[in-house]
Amino acid sequence: xMIPLVALIRKDxxxxxxxxxxxxxSFVAPIMIAAFFGYIFGGNGGKTETSRIAVLxxxxxxxxxxxxxxxxxxxxxxxxxxxxxxxxxxxxxxKGTATVAVxxxxxxxxxxxxxxFRTENKPEIALLYDPSHSAEQGMVQxxxxxxxxxxxxxxMFNGTTGQAVVRESLSQIDRSSGLxxxxxxxxxxxxxxxxxxxxRAQAAGASGQTGLSTGLTVPYRIREEAVTARTGVQYNGYAxxxxxxxxxxxxxxxxxxxxxxxxxxxxxxxxxxxAAPISRGLLLGSRAISAAMISMLILLVVFGVARIVxxxxxxxxxxxxxxxxxxxxxxxxxxxxxxxxxxxxxxATRGLSIxxxxxxxxxxxxxxxxxxxxxxxxxxxxxxxTRWAMDGFDAMTWRxxxxxxxxxxxxxxxxxxxxxxxxxVSRFRWEAEG
Amino acid sequence: MLEVKDLxxxxxxxxxxxGVTFRIAKGETVGLLxxxxxxxTTTVSMIAGLLRPDSGEVLIEGRPLGGDSDPIKRRIGLVxxxxxxxxxxxxxxxxxxxxxxxxxxxxQLKRVTSEALDLVxxxxxxxxxVRNFSGGMKRRLNLAAALLHDPDILLLDEPTVxxxxxxRNAIFDNLETLKKRGKTLLYTTHYMEEAERLCDRLxxxxxxxxxxxxxxxxxxxxxxxTNILSIELETANGGLRLEDVRAVSGVRxxxxxxxxxxxxxxxxxxxxxGILQWLADTGHLYTHVASERPDLETVFLNLTGRSxxxx
Numbered sequence: 001x002m003i004p005l006v007a008l009i010r011k012d013x014x015x016x017x018x019x020x021x022x023x024x025x026s027f028v029a030p031i032m033i034a035a036f037f038g039y040i041f042g043g044n045g046g047k048t049e050t051s052r053i054a055v056l057x058x059x060x061x062x063x064x065x066x067x068x069x070x071x072x073x074x075x076x077x078x079x080x081x082x083x084x085x086x087x088x089x090x091x092x093x094x095k096g097t098a099t100v101a102v103x104x105x106x107x108x109x110x111x112x113x114x115x116x117f118r119t120e121n122k123p124e125i126a127l128l129y130d131p132s133h134s135a136e137q138g139m140v141q142x143x144x145x146x147x148x149x150x151x152x153x154x155x156m157f158n159g160t161t162g163q164a165v166v167r168e169s170l171s172q173i174d175r176s177s178g179l180x181x182x183x184x185x186x187x188x189x190x191x192x193x194x195x196x197x198x199x200r201a202q203a204a205g206a207s208g209q210t211g212l213s214t215g216l217t218v219p220y221r222i223r224e225e226a227v228t229a230r231t232g233v234q235y236n237g238y239a240x241x242x243x244x245x246x247x248x249x250x251x252x253x254x255x256x257x258x259x260x261x262x263x264x265x266x267x268x269x270x271x272x273x274x275a276a277p278i279s280r281g282l283l284l285g286s287r288a289i290s291a292a293m294i295s296m297l298i299l300l301v302v303f304g305v306a307r308i309v310x311x312x313x314x315x316x317x318x319x320x321x322x323x324x325x326x327x328x329x330x331x332x333x334x335x336x337x338x339x340x341x342x343x344x345x346x347x348a349t350r351g352l353s354i355x356x357x358x359x360x361x362x363x364x365x366x367x368x369x370x371x372x373x374x375x376x377x378x379x380x381x382x383x384x385x386t387r388w389a390m391d392g393f394d395a396m397t398w399r400x401x402x403x404x405x406x407x408x409x410x411x412x413x414x415x416x417x418x419x420x421x422x423x424x425v426s427r428f429r430w431e432a433e434g
Numbered sequence: 435m436l437e438v439k440d441l442x443x444x445x446x447x448x449x450x451x452x453g454v455t456f457r458i459a460k461g462e463t464v465g466l467l468x469x470x471x472x473x474x475t476t477t478v479s480m481i482a483g484l485l486r487p488d489s490g491e492v493l494i495e496g497r498p499l500g501g502d503s504d505p506i507k508r509r510i511g512l513v514x515x516x517x518x519x520x521x522x523x524x525x526x527x528x529x530x531x532x533x534x535x536x537x538x539x540x541x542q543l544k545r546v547t548s549e550a551l552d553l554v555x556x557x558x559x560x561x562x563x564v565r566n567f568s569g570g571m572k573r574r575l576n577l578a579a580a581l582l583h584d585p586d587i588l589l590l591d592e593p594t595v596x597x598x599x600x601x602r603n604a605i606f607d608n609l610e611t612l613k614k615r616g617k618t619l620l621y622t623t624h625y626m627e628e629a630e631r632l633c634d635r636l637x638x639x640x641x642x643x644x645x646x647x648x649x650x651x652x653x654x655x656x657x658x659x660t661n662i663l664s665i666e667l668e669t670a671n672g673g674l675r676l677e678d679v680r681a682v683s684g685v686r687x688x689x690x691x692x693x694x695x696x697x698x699x700x701x702x703x704x705x706x707x708g709i710l711q712w713l714a715d716t717g718h719l720y721t722h723v724a725s726e727r728p729d730l731e732t733v734f735l736n737l738t739g740r741s742x743x744x745x
Contacts, residue, residue, distance in 0.1 A: 007534030011520070018522045268516025272579065275482045276535035277507040431485050 004278045005286050012290030015260075016253075026253050026298050031305050034245035037367075038238030038310060052077070053136045056084035056092055056101040063109030065155050072147040073102070079143065093128045100140045101128040112152045113165040157194065158201055166195045236398050238310040243393030244366030246302045247328070247386050250295045251361065254332040255353040257291040258339025262346045280430065287340075288333040288421075295329035316396040320406030324392035327413035331385055334420035341424040360386045385416035435460040435618045436481070436587055441490035443476055450476040452642035453490070458635075460586070463609075463619040465633035467626075467730065473642035474622045475515065478591050481620070482512045494587070508536055511585030515592045515622075517572045518579070521565040525556055525575055528564060529582055536583035543582075550578040554608055570601025577608060587618045594628065606631065626730035636730070638737060645737050653733045659686050659698035662726050663706060667693050668719040678716075684708045695720075 016022055057073060059066045074081040084092065089101035103126035111123035125144070129137035156162035170191050173184055264270045273283060306312035314321045343349030361367065363377075364386025370378055381387040392409030395401040436458040443451040451473045458464045466474050479485040481492050483499055492499040494506050519528050529547040538546060551557045554574035564572060577593060590609070594602045609632060613619060623629055629636055636653060638646040646653060654660050667674070667690075679688040679697065684705030687698035699705025702725060713720060 003537045003539050004535045007531050011523075011531050014527075015520065015522055268514040268518040269520070271479070271482070271484055271514045271516075272512060272518040272532065273535065274484050274502070275507065275510065275512040276532075277503050277505055278535060279501075279503040282503075 001282065004276070005282060008286035009290045012287065013293065016294055022256060026249055027301055030245035030249040030302050034238065034242040034306070035310065037241035041237040041241060052080040053100065053140060054098045055079045055081045055140055056089040056098045057081055058084050058086050058089050058101060058103040060106045061104050061108040064159060064161060065109030065112060065151055066104045068151040069104065069147050072151060073143065076143055078139065090128055093130055096130055099130050099133045099136045102144060109161060110165065112148070113156055113161055114169070116152055116156050157197060163195070163198050166191050166198065236312055238306055239312045239397040240394055242302060242306040242312055243390055243397065246299055247364060247366050247389050248361045250298050250332050251335065251357045253294060253298065254291060254336035255339055255350065255357060257287065257333070257336030258343060258353065259346045259350055261287065261340035262343050262349060266346060284337060284425065288337060291333035291336050292329040295332045296325060299325045299329065312397060314396055315398060315400030317403040317406060320403040321396035323406050323410045324389065324396060327410045328389045330417045331413045331420065334417045334424060337424035338420045341427040360384055363387060365390045385413055388412035435495060436620065437493040438481065439491050439493065441477060441480055442488045443480060443485060444488055449642050454639065454644055456637045456644060456647055458618055458620060460618055461616045463613055463621060463632055463634050465629035465636045466620060466622040466639060467624065467629050467636050468639035469624055472639045474639060475591055478589050478620070478622055482510055482589055483507055508583055509586045511580035511583065511588045513577050513580045513588065513590045513593045515595060517576050519564045519572060519575060522563065524561050524563050525551065526560040528575065529579055532579045533582035538583060546582045550581045553581065553611065554578045555604060570597045570604070573597050573601060573605060574608070577605060587620065588612065589620050591622045629730055638734065640738050654728070657728055657733060657736050659700060659728065661699050661702045662728070663697045663699065663709065664724045664726065665695045665697065665713070665720045666722040667695055668721055674718055682709050682712045
């Protein structure tokens with residue numbers, strides 16, 4: 001049995017390696033595309049220079065407060081801020097050359113100051129945004145809120161505009177007849193305290209002392225920490241993309257395995273193979289073994305390049321990683337046999353198989369992580385083997401988890417292998433003559 | 435050597451093979467003759483173990499053909515109708531691969547591969563990829579691939595389809611060599627001239643049934659006319675009456691066109707002297723006489739009422 005088995009496997013490997021298109025599709029394409037996606041999605045350690053959000057600011061106020069807000073926004077590293085006018089700003093957002101336009105209306109500074117102590121007559125900031133960039137709009141809104149709060153409060157407690165607003169507010173409270181006497185007294189005391197604070201701050205500033213107040217600031221600081229395999233190990237965006245592209249192109253190779261059987265049938269080779277005194281199990285088994293070997297070879301080469309060129313490390317369990325590779329390779333082999341069993345002509349089968357594969361790859365999270373899917377779809381993907389393959393590769397590479405984290409993916413992939421294999425064997429048309 | 439007993443195979447409501455029975459003795463070459471769709475390839479596929487018959491059996495030296503991995507399959511070599519080779523591999527690698535399927539390896543595999551390449555005249559092309567071969571060369575290599583394990587029985591399913599006359603002759607030379615070596619050949623074709631040249635016996639099949647099984651001469655004997663005499667008359671007609679010709683003893687048919695009288699006789703040894711003597715006696719002089727035999731096309735037409743090639 002060994003001589004025919006070795007001959008069949010060696011023949012498959014030789015045919016694969018002699019097919020330049022197959023080699024390019026299996027080795028070069030996943031590396032190239034994974035490198036591109038990895039770069040886009042954060043690169044090595046998130047060092048990739050990300051593009052800044054284009055923001056136009058229309059300052060119709062030109063007050064100290066509005067100018068300070070402009071300056072504060074312009075200093076933010078995430079934003080690319082430029083001054084503009086209302087109509088050009090709207091047109092730029094409409095065309096997509098700017099993501100967000102912020103319109104600070106006339107008298108914004110004074111109105112915002114007054115509204116700082118009262119709830120009525122709040123000024124309105126118009127935020128024009130490109131609806132295809134809603135995430136960026138949210139981010140700009142957050143930065144703008146922080147900036148406005150800081151600048152306006154600083155002016156209220158420190159600046160000349162603030163002093164004028166406090167005096168004006170004290171005068172209005174004194175004249176007001178609608179307030180209860182106790183409330184009027186409390187507000188009066190509060191504003192008088194602010195006025196005294198301002199006077200002391202100005203005096204301190206004149207004598208060279210600073211820091212009495214810079215206005216209201218966010219009452220916390222954020223310490224960012226990417227949680228990866230270990231302390232000191234940075235996230236490598238290439239790890240996920242190399243896993244994803246390996247999964248995709250190995251499944252394409254699996255399709256070629258199935259199509260290869262159909263072509264052999266069409267070309268009469270299948271007759272010659274079946275005329276030999278070898279069992280059906282040996283014929284299909286050899287095909288599965290050679291497909292799994294090619295799949296393993298692709299995985300090892302692609303992840304080898306990822307390690308050498310892009311610094312993708314197996315931060316988790318190496319046996320776990322190899323286990324996921326073997327299980328995925330077996331699943332691919334069974335998938336290829338299923339294609340051969342269900343396909344009729346090579347031409348018709350290729351198109352349908354590629355479509356199914358792309359769906360599997362997409363649902364598996366090979367292109368974009370599965371967590372962005374709706375919850376129901378995430379539940380569905382638990383039944384998609386590629387999702388387990390991706391989870392397994394992520395767990396063993398950048399997440400740095402132990403072997404126990406690979407057991408689930410390995411079991412799911414072997415389960416899929418059994419299902420695909422059983423279907424393929426039961427549906428294989430042994431007597432079809434092409 | 436090979437016995438086919440009452441083979442039947444249907445696909446749905448279509449009966450492809452309907453009770454085919456024949457035997458082939460050791461060293462005999464038998465032609466399986468019939469039009470396209472007659473059931474020849476299905477019969478060969480069942481003999482080779484590619485298809486499981488609905489009923490009936492195939493016996494190799496009295497032993498029924500078993501499952502896929504039955505060692506008795508080593509006694510059979512199949513030359514499929516398609517060129518069943520890997521275009522991407524060199525000729526030698528193709529043969530070594532097919533030889534390995536029959537558990538040949540090492541020096542033995544190299545030796546039989548070289549011998550097969552020598553036999554089909556492709557030894558100098560051993561290292562060349564099959565994709566660069568002409569159609570005729572591929573056909574010869576297709577034959578070689580069935581010989582590596584030295585089978586006793588060769589099943590040849592239309593092995594000369596689409597080849598030029600030179601390559602066809604080369605393949606015929608190869609087959610005649612194999613015949614001399616005592617191989618048993620079952621040759622499937624719908625080319626009359628191939629069957630006539632190569633086969634000792636012919637099994638004619640139509641609509642999945644055997645309609646004749648005999649030697650070439652035996653099949654000819656089924657015809658009312660076994661020879662046709664073409665007699666060029668000295669004068670174009672000379673008052674010859676065809677009814678008189680047909681009345682001559684031994685004559686089965688007669689027609690005349692453009693000064694040539696064509697007379698059909700069942701037995702040349704008695705029919706020919708009789709008609710020639712009658713012409714001399716009645717003053718119808720002739721300048722040239724030739725004899726021609728009807729071909730298998732005529733045999734098939736006589737058996738089925740249909741032309742073999744147009745079926």
